[in-house]
Amino acid sequence: MTVTAILVLAAGTYAFRVAGPLLRNRMARTRGGEAALPPRLTELMSVAATTLLVALIATATLTDAGSFAGVALPAGVLTGGVLAWRRAPFVVVVIAAAVVAAGLRALGVP
Template identity: 45%
Template sequence: MTITALAVLAVGTYLMRLGPLLLHERMAFSDRTVRIVELGAVALLVALVATGTWFEGPEFAGWARPAGVAVAGVAVWRRVPFVLVVVLAAGTTALLRLAGVP
């Protein structure tokens, strides 16, 4: 059963990725539809960042993690290189936790 489910999921994933390549010339979406799909993707990413920032399972993650994400957001806004953004966010979170902030 597990092998069958895995094979079905693998074929489905392959077809979902192959479909747009094969149907690109045959299907056209309105500008409004494209915009809605783009906004939906942004909303999904924002929701994932929010839940990953504020919660650890069903519990509040503490203030150190949101502070690190806020520092990363400011660094991205200031166009800091990505590696430095990650180091700043991790360092902020680590220093706050070292200082006793949950």
């Protein structure tokens, strides 16, 4: 049963990964020099993807097991976000975020 479940999940994951580029190429074909997707729809799809990513980050940052995660975790994520925005090296971003979150927890901040 376990091997079957793993194989089914692997096939499904592969199908989703392949479907993205295939559908994009199919939908982005031009018809008589005119784009198949209107520019407004392309822009909305980009905004929707960004919105979903921000919602995922907010949920993972602010909650832990269905309740508020405390202040230390969001502070660490905020630190990492600011450093990434300022184009700090990735290793610096990760280490600084971890140090801020761990330091606040060591000081007793939840």
